[in-house]
Amino acid sequence: MCKKNTPLLLVAVLIYTIVSSCTKTDKKLYLRGRLFVSDEILLGKKDLPLAQKRVLLVDNENDSLNFLYSDTTDIEGYFLFNLLNDNKDHYTVRFTDTINGYRYFGSQPVARGEENILLTIRLDNSTLNYIKISSQDTAGGGIPNAKVSFFTSSVLAQLGDTTAATLVGTADGYGDFVTYKLKPGTYYVNSQKSVDTMKFEKLAQEVQIERGKPIISILQLTRIK
Structure with missing residues (x-):
C-alpha cells in the first residue's frame, strides 16, 4: 500500500512546494503599510490615519527629488506598492507635503515583502511661527x-474687544501661552486676568513674528481696579 501511494505523495509534495514557492515569490512583490500623522501642536492629534495622501517609494532616502513608485492612501490611510519589478530588497517609504498650509514629513526604511509598515509623519517645526x-x-x-x-491694530487692542482679535487664548498654569498659528507680521497683544473684584491687564504690547524664528514676549500686568 505504501509503495502504491508513493507517487501520489510525491506529486502532492511537488504541488505544495510549487504553490509555496509561488506564494513566497508573489509576497515579495508587495509592500503594504499605513500612513499616520502625529501632531499635538496644530492638529491636536496623535497617530491619526491619513486618507488620500501620496506616499513615495524610493531607493535612496537622501534623494529628495526622485522616486520609484507612488501610491495614494485609501480612506483608512493604507498604501500598497505591488508588482515591484526591480531586484532591490530594501527601500524607503517617504511622505513630504503640506496639510492646512503646514509642512509635514516622514520616512521609514522597509524591506521587500513587508506588509505592516507604519509610516508616521510629523510637523516641520522649522517653518513655524512660534511665539x-x-x-x-x-x-x-x-x-x-x-x-x-x-490684534493687528494697536487701536483695536486698546479698545479690548476680543471679537476683533485675530487670535484669543488662555495661558497655562504658569502664565504661558504658546501658539504656532499666526502668520508673520506685527501684532499687538493684550493679557488680562480678573480675580474676584480685581482686574489686571497689559494692553497693546507690540510683537513681531517672523517665520521660523521663536519669539518670547513677557507681558507685565498691572492692577487697574
Missing part, C-alpha cells in the same frame, strides 16, 4: 489662566 506670551505680575511671577488676545 510664547508670558503673563507676569509686577514681581515677575506667572499669572495662570490669563486671557491673551492678538
Whole structure:
C-alpha cells in the first residue's frame, strides 16, 4: 500500500512546494503599510490615519527629488506598492507635503515583502511661527489662566474687544501661552486676568513674528481696579 501511494505523495509534495514557492515569490512583490500623522501642536492629534495622501517609494532616502513608485492612501490611510519589478530588497517609504498650509514629513526604511509598515509623519517645526506670551505680575511671577488676545491694530487692542482679535487664548498654569498659528507680521497683544473684584491687564504690547524664528514676549500686568 505504501509503495502504491508513493507517487501520489510525491506529486502532492511537488504541488505544495510549487504553490509555496509561488506564494513566497508573489509576497515579495508587495509592500503594504499605513500612513499616520502625529501632531499635538496644530492638529491636536496623535497617530491619526491619513486618507488620500501620496506616499513615495524610493531607493535612496537622501534623494529628495526622485522616486520609484507612488501610491495614494485609501480612506483608512493604507498604501500598497505591488508588482515591484526591480531586484532591490530594501527601500524607503517617504511622505513630504503640506496639510492646512503646514509642512509635514516622514520616512521609514522597509524591506521587500513587508506588509505592516507604519509610516508616521510629523510637523516641520522649522517653518513655524512660534511665539510664547508670558503673563507676569509686577514681581515677575506667572499669572495662570490669563486671557491673551492678538490684534493687528494697536487701536483695536486698546479698545479690548476680543471679537476683533485675530487670535484669543488662555495661558497655562504658569502664565504661558504658546501658539504656532499666526502668520508673520506685527501684532499687538493684550493679557488680562480678573480675580474676584480685581482686574489686571497689559494692553497693546507690540510683537513681531517672523517665520521660523521663536519669539518670547513677557507681558507685565498691572492692577487697574
